[in-house]
Amino acid sequence: MPGILVYAETKNGAVRKASLEAVSEAARLAAQLGGNVTAVCVGSIPTNAGDALGRAEASEVAAIADPKLAMYSGDGYAVAIHRLVAEKQPSACFFSATSQGKDLAPRVAVLANVGVASDCVGFAVEGGRLRARRPVYAGKATITVEAAAALLVATLRPNVFAETNNGQAAPVVAKAAGEIDLKAVVKEVLAAVAGKLDVTEAPVVVSGGRGLKGPENWHLIESLAAAFGNAATGASRAVVDAGWRPHDEQVGQTGKTVAPTLYIACGISGAIQHLAGMSSSRVIVAINKDPEAPIFKVADYGIVGDVFEVLPVLTEAVKKLKAAS
Amino acid sequence: MTSRETRRGASAKSRGAREVVEAKLPAVFTAQKGLNEPRYVKLQGIMAAKKKPLEESPAAAAPPRSRILSMALPEARQAGRFVGKGAEAVGELMRRLREEAKVL
Numbered sequence: 001m002p003g004i005l006v007y008a009e010t011k012n013g014a015v016r017k018a019s020l021e022a023v024s025e026a027a028r029l030a031a032q033l034g035g036n037v038t039a040v041c042v043g044s045i046p047t048n049a050g051d052a053l054g055r056a057e058a059s060e061v062a063a064i065a066d067p068k069l070a071m072y073s074g075d076g077y078a079v080a081i082h083r084l085v086a087e088k089q090p091s092a093c094f095f096s097a098t099s100q101g102k103d104l105a106p107r108v109a110v111l112a113n114v115g116v117a118s119d120c121v122g123f124a125v126e127g128g129r130l131r132a133r134r135p136v137y138a139g140k141a142t143i144t145v146e147a148a149a150a151l152l153v154a155t156l157r158p159n160v161f162a163e164t165n166n167g168q169a170a171p172v173v174a175k176a177a178g179e180i181d182l183k184a185v186v187k188e189v190l191a192a193v194a195g196k197l198d199v200t201e202a203p204v205v206v207s208g209g210r211g212l213k214g215p216e217n218w219h220l221i222e223s224l225a226a227a228f229g230n231a232a233t234g235a236s237r238a239v240v241d242a243g244w245r246p247h248d249e250q251v252g253q254t255g256k257t258v259a260p261t262l263y264i265a266c267g268i269s270g271a272i273q274h275l276a277g278m279s280s281s282r283v284i285v286a287i288n289k290d291p292e293a294p295i296f297k298v299a300d301y302g303i304v305g306d307v308f309e310v311l312p313v314l315t316e317a318v319k320k321l322k323a324a325s
Numbered sequence: 326m327t328s329r330e331t332r333r334g335a336s337a338k339s340r341g342a343r344e345v346v347e348a349k350l351p352a353v354f355t356a357q358k359g360l361n362e363p364r365y366v367k368l369q370g371i372m373a374a375k376k377k378p379l380e381e382s383p384a385a386a387a388p389p390r391s392r393i394l395s396m397a398l399p400e401a402r403q404a405g406r407f408v409g410k411g412a413e414a415v416g417e418l419m420r421r422l423r424e425e426a427k428v429l
Contacts, residue, residue: 072344114390115389115391116391131394135399136396139399140398140399141397141399142396142399143393143394143395144394144395144396144397146391146392146394147390147392148388148389148390149390152391183348183349183352184346184347184348184352185346185347185348186344186345186346187346187347188344189343189345247358254358261428262426262428262429279399280399283428284402284405285418286405291407296407297404297405298402298405299405300402300403300405300406300426301405301406301418301421301422301426302405302406302408303407303408303410303411303414304407304409304410305410305411305412305414306411309412310411310412310414310415312412313415314418314419317416317419318419318429321423
């Protein structure tokens with residue numbers, strides 16, 4: 001049976017937004033390819049999985065609830081998902097390009113003996129076959145690929161595909177995980193910093209660069225992010241290398257790739273390696289005192305000015321707007 | 326990382342969350358940037374490395390698992406506009422983000 005299988009990643013008892021986006025894109029493609037979209041939940045199944053994934057236009061939800069898979073395990077999850085792939089023989093298997101998806105997709109592809117198209121930003125159906133578009137050479141070019149085999153395994157960049165809502169719930173079908181032999185076991189999870197959004201998934205990203213002059217001024221970035229309420233903070237490589245910020249906040253070629261609705265670059269000159277990580281953002285705002293800075297070439301809106309003067313005023317303006325709405 | 330029969334590693338996840346993983350050896354590990362301070366090689370080490378035997382193995386390409394159909398330049402972003410200079414440009418920026426870009 002043709003169709004598309006989508007891995008639905010969960011966090012804190014809910015399906016992640018990036019997975020809903022992947023399901024909606026899969027539904028759009030399945031309408032052209034034929035077949036249904038099956039969303040796969042593994043481990044602990046959110047109580048509203050059928051509802052949330054159905055609204056994003058999945059036809060059914062396969063729930064693999066095995067106590068062995070209660071904690072994420074790359075090898076265990078891959079074996080369980082691959083069993084479903086072998087059973088359903090879909091024409092594609094989608095994951096979000098999140099840290100979990102990036103870990104799982106290649107494992108499933110190896111088990112299925114096919115390739116992976118990673119970090120895809122577009123799909124098309126040509127002659128009944130699925131084609132994926134993905135950036136290469138640090139975003140300098142995009143290539144269109146198709147699988148040599150009948151199955152395309154792909155990861156989808158978060159925030160690029162639209163999440164749809166058809167208002168319908170999907171039936172949840174329990175599936176057995178089968179025999180699972182875990183090679184690596186998660187012993188414990190050390191808690192994350194509470195309330196901090198992941199820079200790859202936040203709808204708004206406020207990033208800082210060397211223009212901030214020192215880690216003691218980072219509160220300017222954090223205050224602006226806090227004023228938005230739904231913003232994550234990012235950093236340029238210079239700032240991470242200098243030890244001001246941890247590496248998991250780095251945006252760019254050797255860091256995270258982000259595509260938020262709004263990206264605000266503060267005191268970032270915009271080296272090509274940084275642009276590689278954020279140029280697919282929907283709207284880019286740049287604040288830099290050098291009018292010649294390359295960041296202004298990709299920015300939709302630019303303010304030439306000192307971040308120390310502009311940021312506090314901008315933070316107040318955002319606070320006022322949020323308070324009014 | 327501690328080494329016994331099995332090996333444990335703390336894998337860094339996003340937002341600072343970490344997982345402690347236990348695996349039977351042999352296992353494959355990947356290291357994230359910022360794991361430790363790199364050890365810079367001394368000149369003496371570079372000279373010694375030149376005398377080490379170099380073993381060559383034949384390489385064979387696996388059959389490609391995906392086909393590249395075309396390559397293109399990404400859609401160019403429209404050149405941006407300066408909305409102004411300094412803190413007084415904030416009002417204009419907010420207006421454009423709200424009314425033109427509709428992201429607020």
